[in-house]
Structures are given as structure tokens and as C-alpha cells.
Amino acid sequence: MEAFDPNELPELLKLYYRRLFPFSQYYRWLNYGGVVKNYFQHREFSFTLKDDIYIRYQSFNNQSEMEKEIQKLNPHKIDIGAVYSHRPIQHNTVKLGAFQAQEKELVFDIDMTDYDDVRRCCSSADICSKCWTLMTMAIHIIDRALKEDFGFKHRLWVYSGRRGVHCWVCDETVRKLSSAVRSGIVEYLSLVKGGEEMRKKVHLSTKVHPFIRKSINIVEKYFEEYALVGQDIFENKETWDKILTLVPESIHAELQQGFQKCHNSVQRWEHLKRTVSTNRAVKNEKFGPWVEWEIMLHYCFPRLDINVSKGINHLLKSPFSVHPKTGRISVPINLQKVDQFDPFIVPTISQICHELDMVSTNEDDGDKENEAEPDTKRHTRDYKKTSLAPYVKSFEQFLEELDKSRKGELLRKSDAQRDF
Amino acid sequence: MQFFGSKRKKLILAGDQRVASYPHSLQFYLQPPSENISLIEFETLAIDRLKLLKIVENLGVSYVKGSEQYQSKLEIEIRRLKFSYRESSDDEFEARRRDHISHFILRLAYCQSEDLRRWLIQQEMDLFRFRFSILPPDTVQGFLKDSHLQFETISKEEKALHSQDILDSSMPLGGNKYELEAVYKVPFADALDLFRGRKVYLERGFAFVPHQDIVSIILNDFRAKLSKALALTARSLPSVQSDERLQPLLNHLSHSYVGQDYNTQGNMGKISLDQLDSLAMKSFPLCMRQLHKALREHHHLRHGGRMQYGLFLKGIGLTLEQALQFWKLEFIKGKVDTDKFDKGYAYNIRHSYGKEGKRTDYTPFSCMKIILTNPPSQGDYHGCPFRHSDPELLKQRLQSSKVSQTGINQILDYVKGTHYQLACQKFFDLTHNIEDGMFSLNHPNQYFLESQKLLSGGREVRKEPSQPEVPQAKQSVQKTSNSTSSPPASLDSTLEMDMEGLEGYFSE
Ligand SMILES: [Zn+2]
Numbered sequence: 001m002e003a004f005d006p007n008e009l010p011e012l013l014k015l016y017y018r019r020l021f022p023f024s025q026y027y028r029w030l031n032y033g034g035v036v037k038n039y040f041q042h043r044e045f046s047f048t049l050k051d052d053i054y055i056r057y058q059s060f061n062n063q064s065e066m067e068k069e070i071q072k073l074n075p076h077k078i079d080i081g082a083v084y085s086h087r088p089i090q091h092n093t094v095k096l097g098a099f100q101a102q103e104k105e106l107v108f109d110i111d112m113t114d115y116d117d118v119r120r121c122c123s124s125a126d127i128c129s130k131c132w133t134l135m136t137m138a139i140h141i142i143d144r145a146l147k148e149d150f151g152f153k154h155r156l157w158v159y160s161g162r163r164g165v166h167c168w169v170c171d172e173t174v175r176k177l178s179s180a181v182r183s184g185i186v187e188y189l190s191l192v193k194g195g196e197e198m199r200k201k202v203h204l205s206t207k208v209h210p211f212i213r214k215s216i217n218i219v220e221k222y223f224e225e226y227a228l229v230g231q232d233i234f235e236n237k238e239t240w241d242k243i244l245t246l247v248p249e250s251i252h253a254e255l256q257q258g259f260q261k262c263h264n265s266v267q268r269w270e271h272l273k274r275t276v277s278t279n280r281a282v283k284n285e286k287f288g289p290w291v292e293w294e295i296m297l298h299y300c301f302p303r304l305d306i307n308v309s310k311g312i313n314h315l316l317k318s319p320f321s322v323h324p325k326t327g328r329i330s331v332p333i334n335l336q337k338v339d340q341f342d343p344f345i346v347p348t349i350s351q352i353c354h355e356l357d358m359v360s361t362n363e364d365d366g367d368k369e370n371e372a373e374p375d376t377k378r379h380t381r382d383y384k385k386t387s388l389a390p391y392v393k394s395f396e397q398f399l400e401e402l403d404k405s406r407k408g409e410l411l412r413k414s415d416a417q418r419d420f
Numbered sequence: 421m422q423f424f425g426s427k428r429k430k431l432i433l434a435g436d437q438r439v440a441s442y443p444h445s446l447q448f449y450l451q452p453p454s455e456n457i458s459l460i461e462f463e464t465l466a467i468d469r470l471k472l473l474k475i476v477e478n479l480g481v482s483y484v485k486g487s488e489q490y491q492s493k494l495e496i497e498i499r500r501l502k503f504s505y506r507e508s509s510d511d512e513f514e515a516r517r518r519d520h521i522s523h524f525i526l527r528l529a530y531c532q533s534e535d536l537r538r539w540l541i542q543q544e545m546d547l548f549r550f551r552f553s554i555l556p557p558d559t560v561q562g563f564l565k566d567s568h569l570q571f572e573t574i575s576k577e578e579k580a581l582h583s584q585d586i587l588d589s590s591m592p593l594g595g596n597k598y599e600l601e602a603v604y605k606v607p608f609a610d611a612l613d614l615f616r617g618r619k620v621y622l623e624r625g626f627a628f629v630p631h632q633d634i635v636s637i638i639l640n641d642f643r644a645k646l647s648k649a650l651a652l653t654a655r656s657l658p659s660v661q662s663d664e665r666l667q668p669l670l671n672h673l674s675h676s677y678v679g680q681d682y683n684t685q686g687n688m689g690k691i692s693l694d695q696l697d698s699l700a701m702k703s704f705p706l707c708m709r710q711l712h713k714a715l716r717e718h719h720h721l722r723h724g725g726r727m728q729y730g731l732f733l734k735g736i737g738l739t740l741e742q743a744l745q746f747w748k749l750e751f752i753k754g755k756v757d758t759d760k761f762d763k764g765y766a767y768n769i770r771h772s773y774g775k776e777g778k779r780t781d782y783t784p785f786s787c788m789k790i791i792l793t794n795p796p797s798q799g800d801y802h803g804c805p806f807r808h809s810d811p812e813l814l815k816q817r818l819q820s821s822k823v824s825q826t827g828i829n830q831i832l833d834y835v836k837g838t839h840y841q842l843a844c845q846k847f848f849d850l851t852h853n854i855e856d857g858m859f860s861l862n863h864p865n866q867y868f869l870e871s872q873k874l875l876s877g878g879r880e881v882r883k884e885p886s887q888p889e890v891p892q893a894k895q896s897v898q899k900t901s902n903s904t905s906s907p908p909a910s911l912d913s914t915l916e917m918d919m920e921g922l923e924g925y926f927s928e
Contacts (some may be wrong), residue, residue, distance in 0.1 A: 052763055114798040150608060151625025155511040181609045184616035195796025209618040210585045303798055307723065
């Protein structure tokens with residue numbers, strides 16, 4: 001496989017935007033069927049160019065204008081912002097205060113650095129296949145709630161290209177939600193609370209809300225393999241002392257004693273569960289299954305960045321943008337195969353450009369008829385010759401579903417009119 | 421003065437009409453009043469309502485909202501100020517009229533900034549909640565109907581099917597039996613205050629709300645409407661501000677009850693950067709000490725911390741140049757290089773001084789804002805230590821600040837009762853060796869000023885707030901007094917005549 005070299009990025013980007021970036025699907029997404037006038041035209045894009053030069057408030061009239069501009073600027077990173085009251089490119093010509101963000105997808109950002117106090121394998125920007133399970137659990141937990149609790153249909157999950165995942169909820173009604181409701185949704189979905197001055201970050205009560213119960217069911221599937229074996233959270237006194245701060249003090253001595261006798265994390269976890277339940281039987285209601293649930297959630301539950309979700313005008317890295325440090329493409333994650341998703345086989349820009357080169361050379365050896373084809377037409381097929389293809393395919397499936405909803409909605413509206 | 425409608429109306433209405441104009445003791449305030457009133461009445465009504473809202477705020481701090489004491493004290497005060505409160509009172513017309521008009525006057529005074537709007541909405545919601553709570557059960561449906569609020573109930577079968585989920589999600593159903601309680605199905609966004617704290621069952625986009633919690637849905641609607649109305653009123657504010665009769669009064673109204681904003685006072689540039697460490701130990705409130713310490717230790721603060729601390733520093737007098745220097749020196753000791761600092765963080769600092777973007781001159785955060793909004797999460801050091809710390813860690817902090825054991829217990833008691841500002845004030849008293857609060861603490865910068873005043877031997881070091889260097893949206897700044905209770909000075913008597921031509925401030 002072609003290793004990614006950041007020095008080659010400018011050259012690679014040229015090729016990527018000219019022949020591989022799925023512009024037509026991308027436009028089809030953000031145009032949302034052209035139902036609302038100027039929806040795409042009023043959308044903000046922002047670009048990070050060479051040397052971290054950052055330009056905001058870009059907007060385009062149509063797909064080809066966007067394509068041309070991106071191919072001209074070759075941005076190292078593309079961010080998507082809100083749909084505004086006016087064309088963002090003209091924001092300076094609008095009367096102060098009149099230029100307002102009006103709609104945006106509801107977005108979530110889950111970043112591995114927020115888990116640094118509970119993962120032992122890596123820290124800050126590093127990830128490995130062990131801690132990636134945190135992201136797998138996060139997607140399952142959040143996606144279930146978005147779908148079953150909130151009834152959101154169109155959820156696009158995307159690998160950020162480095163150490164986390166993003167989710168774009170694209171339902172028509174969701175794009176119109178106020179910032180207060182967006183924060184409310186994040187609060188509903190947050191269980192791990194408190195900053196550096198708070199040790200115990202999960203507090204359950206005796207009544208367990210169905211959202212929490214269903215989340216625990218998901219964590220249970222992964223807990224032993226991920227936390228007890230993989231992270232070995234009860235490995236030694238130092239690590240289990242951290243866990244003891246989450247447990248009522250009256251059983252610390254009993255737990256310490258037992259932990260010393262056990263041989264591994266799995267045994268120590270069993271010991272903890274036994275101790276809690278025997279204490280519950282003889283003593284009081286301070287002990288219940290929620291003691292162990294609090295630990296499980298503390299170590300496994302998704303940590304969302306509320307500020308990203310709350311603001312309608314907040315920018316988030318676009319799908320299919322390239323991560324400038326790793327060179328990996330920000331690709332959609334197939335919801336049917338979340339457990340199989342491996343960030344380390346997500347193609348880098350070097351890899352797909354190389355793959356394209358290989359095919360092109362072979363084709364050139366064969367016949368020349370490709371040359372006659374217009375650039376755009378060839379373009380639409382080129383990504384299919386690379387390992388980007390399956391990811392574009394799942395993006396297309398997502399777009400199909402959006403189309404279906406839109407048609408259903410139109411049908412419903414025209415039926416309603418006929419009834420009238 | 422005719423300040424709302426376009427046509428003069430006779431004030432004297434026949435009995436029926438009086439009932440029809442205000443059918444209930446509580447209102448959604450959908451229609452602005454359309455009658456003429458004198459400037460004197462305008463002023464009196466405004467002050468009375470402010471008194472009421474201030475009482476609502478204070479009672480909410482001192483008592484558990486909805487508790488017996490809270491309810492009875494609030495009722496006494498409402499009656500004393502002659503505002504409407506009881507559905508059954510025989511002739512409440514005047515009380516309801518006062519309620520109606522005074523609410524709209526305060527909208528004018530409190531639409532000017534985000535902080536003011538937040539304060540007004542909070543108090544108005546608490547007042548509404550109280551009035552709704554004492555509405556006789558048989559009039560609730562009538563009120564909902566008159567306010568165009570109708571909710572769909574779920575069938576017996578659906579209720580039985582979801583019984584466990586609904587009971588697990590909702591607050592305990594008092595003495596009511598689940599079988600007898602109506603359950604409404606509303607779009608989840610209408611149940612914001614319930615679902616955000618997971619106090620309601622959600623399924624496929626709908627919230628299943630037992631009748632006992634319906635007030636939350638109604639308040640949600642009340643807030644949404646009020647918030648939208650305030651935004652619209654703010655848009656027509658320039659025309660209010662150019663009205664020289666109203667501008668001083670409105671400004672005074674908003675200042676006297678929310679207090680100063682502690683922005684760019686006369687002390688700009690009077691602090692040098694090398695004083696900061698010692699000032700932090702002596703005169704910073706705990707929240708700012710925590711941020712200062714974290715910054716010095718990690719050479720970095722995340723966004724929430726930079727905002728809270730940066731604006732505080734601006735408030736105590738750091739100039740833009742000093743702020744840039746301070747943050748830069750600290751950040752480049754960490755992972756940020758000069759280039760990255762200049763390109764990213766420097767912009768944000770200039771922004772907070774109103775030199776970039778929309779050129780809003782940001783004001784330092786008040787205690788309420790710190791306690792209620794943007795709670796700290798992983799990696800954050802901002803927030804209120806009394807609200808956002810483990811009691812154990814808080815205890816350690818207090819010990820290291822040399823607070824006595826009795827003092828610590830007193831503070832932790834306040835924390836337990838969720839009186840975070842009182843806890844902080846106690847901390848102030850104990851660390852400054854003074855008997856009892858001589859001021860009522862509601863702002864970190866106020867903490868700093870009071871501390872400096874004491875430490876400099878009681879001499880008055882505080883400047884009268886002066887005109888900001890760069891005039892902001894508030895075009896003329898009324899000299900503000902720091903007292904929190906004195907009513908505004910009466911206005912020139914020549915203005916006691918009826919005024920016209922102010923209509924339209926509330927139109928869309
Ligand atoms: Zn790892």
C-alpha cells in the first residue's frame with residue numbers, strides 16, 4: 001500500500017478533486033432535491049488551504065461552480081456550515097444582523113481524545129483497534145436513540161479521518177430545529193458529566209430511564225472483551241483504585257481484599273458484582289445493579305461535544321474531505337456493518353490516487369477511446385476503480401433513502417390537496 | 421401614552437367586556453395592550469413588576485420552587501403588589517390589566533441583551549408556573565382551550581402497552597393512579613424541558629406526557645413565544661432608544677435589577693501582568709483561581725475556559741494588548757506555536773474585545789450564566805466550582821485556601837441546598853475575615869472588586885462605571901447605580917402628559 005506523505009498532499013489533492021471526489025453525489029445530498037429555493041446556494045462552505053489559511057463563507061450557485069472552485073483552490077480540508085438567509089459569499093454586502101444562519105443538519109462529533117481518562121492503550125490523537133471499540137459502541141448507542149427515541153430517519157455516520165466519528169442527521173424537520181432543542185437532544189444523550197474537577201461522572205437513580213436501560217444492553221455486549229480483557233481496567237491496584245472512587249465507600253475494604261486474591265480483571269469484576277449484590281441483600285438500597293452500571297457507563301458510554309451540536313452555524317468537517325495529517329478520506333460508515341468498520345483500512349488519498357494511476361496506465365496501454373470522453377463523464381466513474389468505491393456506494397444508499405422520503409412527502413402533500 | 425396599538429380605546433369597559441378581555445388570572449400575553457397610559461403609570465407599573473420578578477427570583481433561590489413556603493410567600497407578594505393571581509377572585513380586571521401592561525413594558529427594557537432576556541424569561545416562567553399551579557383543576561381545560569393549546573391523549577390500549585416505560589421515565593405520579601392519569605402524546609420538541617433531563621418517555625419522535633407534567637409543555641410554549649417576541653422587540657429597539665422620554669427609564673429599569681455588566685470599566689490598563697498570580701490568590705473567586713491554575717499548569721485552556729477566564733480578565737482591566745501577550749506567553753509554553761497562536765487564538769481574543777467579526781463587545785459572564793449554561797465536560801476547568809465539583813475535591817480546595825472546618829461545613833451545606841452563589845459568598849466572607857455579606861454576590865468581577873476594596877483598606881477604589889470606550893448598541897448610557905433595590909429616580913414632571921406615537925414596537 002502507498003504510504004501517505006504530507007508533502008505530497010498538494011499534488012494528490014489536485015488529482016483527487018479532478019477525478020475522484022464524488023461531486024455529483026455530494027451535490028445531490030446538499031441540494032436536497034431542490035425542494036427549497038436556493039437551499040444549496042445559501043449553504044456555507046469553508047476551506048482550509050495550504051499553510052492553514054482558512055477561508056469562510058464560500059458558496060456556490062450550482063454543482064459545476066462548486067467543482068470548478070474546489071478544483072482551483074484544492075483545499076486541504078472542507079467544512080460544511082449552515083444554510084443562511086443570504087448567499088454566504090455576499091455576507092458582507094448584507095445589512096448587519098440580517099445575515100442569519102437558518103438551518104443545518106443536526107451534527108454530532110465524537111472524539112477519542114475525550115476518553116483519555118478511561119482508555120489505557122493510547123492517548124490524545126492516537127487510536128488503535130482496541131480503543132476503536134469505544135466508537136463502535138458510541139455509534140450503536142447514539143444511532144439507536146436517534147432512530148427509535150427521536151424518530152430521525154436519515155442519519156449519516158462518517159469517519160472523521162483520524163480519531164473519531166461524526167453523525168449528520170438530515171431529516172427535513174431536524175434541519176429546522178432550534179439551537180435550544182439541539183442542546184436538549186445532546187443532554188438527553190449524555191450520561192457522563194463533569195469536567196476535570198469531577199471524578200464520578202455517571203450518576204444513576206433507582207428509576208432507570210428506558211434510554212439508559214437500552215444503552216446498557218448495548219454496552220453489555222462489549223464490556224468484557226473491551227474493558228476487562230482489552231483495557232484490563234482492574235489490572236493493578238492503581239487502576240482499580242480509580243474504579244473504587246465510583247463505588248460507595250463502605251465496601252472499599254471488602255473489595256480491596258477480594259481484588260488482591262483475584263488473578264485478572266474478569267475475576268475482579270465478578271467479585272465486585274457479587275459484593276454489591278450481597279451488600280444489597282443485607283444492608284440498604286445504596287447498593288443495586290446501578291453501581292456496576294455506573295462503572296460500565298463511565299468507561300464505555302459515548303462522550304459528545306455539545307458545542308458542535310448546539311450551534312446552527314457551527315462548521316463541521318465534510319464527508320469525503322481528506323484528513324491533512326493522516327491522508328485518510330472522511331468516509332461514510334455503513335450502518336449495517338458498524339462492527340466491521342476498521343479505521344486502519346480506510347483508504348488514504350495516496351492509496352486511491354495510486355490505484356487510479358495503475359488503472360489509467362493499463363487503460364492507456366489498451367485503447368485510447370477514453371480520451372474522447374468528456375472529463376465529467378469519466379470523472380463519475382473513476383472512483384469506482386479505487387477502494388473508495390464501497391464507501392461512495394453506502395453514501396448513495398443514504399441518498400436513495402432521502403429521495404424516497406422526499407417522494408413520500410410530496411405524494412402526501414398532493415393527496416392532502418386533493419382531499420381538500 | 422399610547423404605546424402599543426393604533427387606536428385609542430375607552431378605558432371604561434362594561435362588566436362583560438372586562439371579563440372578556442382577561443378571562444383568566446394568568447395570560448400568554450399574545451396581544452399587546454392598546455390603551456393610552458400616562459408616563460407616570462408607565463413607570464409605576466414597570467417598577468412594580470420588576471419588584472415582583474425580583475421577588476420571584478429571590479424566593480426561587482431561598483426556597484424550593486413549588487414548596488409550600490415558596491407558594492405561600494409568592495402569593496402574599498403578588499397580592500401586595502396588586503397583580504392577578506386567583507382565578508376565582510370576583511373582580512380582578514384591574515389586577516389583570518396591570519399584569520398585562522407591565523409585562524409588555526418590561527419586554528421593552530429587557531430585550532436589549534442576551535443576559536437581560538435570559539433573566540426576564542426565567543422569572544416570567546417561574547411566575548407563570550406558580551399561577552398555573554394554583555389554577556383550579558376544572559378551569560385548566562378552559563385555559564388551555566382559550567390559549568389554543570390542545571393535546572392528543574393516547575388510547576387505553578397504548579397506555580397499557582407502554583406503562584412500564586412511561587412510569588420509568590416520568591416523575592412519580594403523586595397520589596394518582598396510572599390508570600386514571602391522562603397521557604398525552606406530543607412532538608418531542610414541545611417537551612424540551614422534560615426530555616432534556618430524561619423525565620419523559622420518548623418513542624419515534626413523540627413524548628408520552630402524563631397529565632401532571634403538562635405544565636412543562638405549556639411553559640415550553642410560553643418560553644418559545646416570549647423568546648421570539650423579545651427578539652422581535654429588540655429589532656425595533658433603535659426606534660425606542662431614540663425616544664428620549666423612554667430611553668433613560670428603560671435603561672435604568674434593566675440596570676437596577678440585573679446589576680452591572682462589569683465590562684470595560686475605568687480600570688482598563690491599571691493591572692500589570694506580573695500582578696496576576698498574586699491577585700489570583702487574593703482576590704479571584706474560586707472559579708477563576710481554578711482556571712488560572714489550570715492555565716499555568718497545562719499552558720492551555722479549552723474554549724469554555726478561555727471565554728470564562730478571558731472575559732473576566734478583560735473585566736478586571738486587562739487591555740487587548742495585555743490579553744494577547746498573556747495568553748500567548750502561556751500557550752507557547754505548551755503545544756501551540758507562535759504561528760498557530762497568531763492565526764487562531766489571537767483572532768478569538770480580538771473578537772472578544774469586539775475587534776473582529778460582528779464587533780460585539782462581549783461582557784464578562786455572570787454567576788448565573790456560569791452556573792446555568794455550558795457545563796464543563798472532559799478536559800474542561802471552567803464552570804462554578806461549587807456547582808461543578810465533586811464535594812470531596814471541593815473540600816480539598818477549600819482546605820488549601822485555609823478555610824476552617826466549620827467554614828467548610830457551612831459552605832458544603834449551601835452547596836447541598838444548591839445555593840451556589842451563597843456558598844461562594846460565604847467563601848468570600850471567610851477568606852476576607854468579614855462577618856457577613858455586605859453585598860449580594862452575583863458576578864465574579866463583583867467578587868474581585870469587593871475584594872480589592874477591602875484589601876486596600878476600605879478605601880473606595882472602584883470607579884463609577886464610565887462610558888465605554890467604544891460606544892456599543894446602547895447609544896446613551898444612563899449613569900447606573902450599584903444598589904439593587906432603589907427605584908429609578910422619578911422623571912421630569914413635564915413628561916407626565918400622555919404620549920403618542922410609540923406604537924409598533926411589538927409588531928412583526
Ligand atoms: Zn488505543
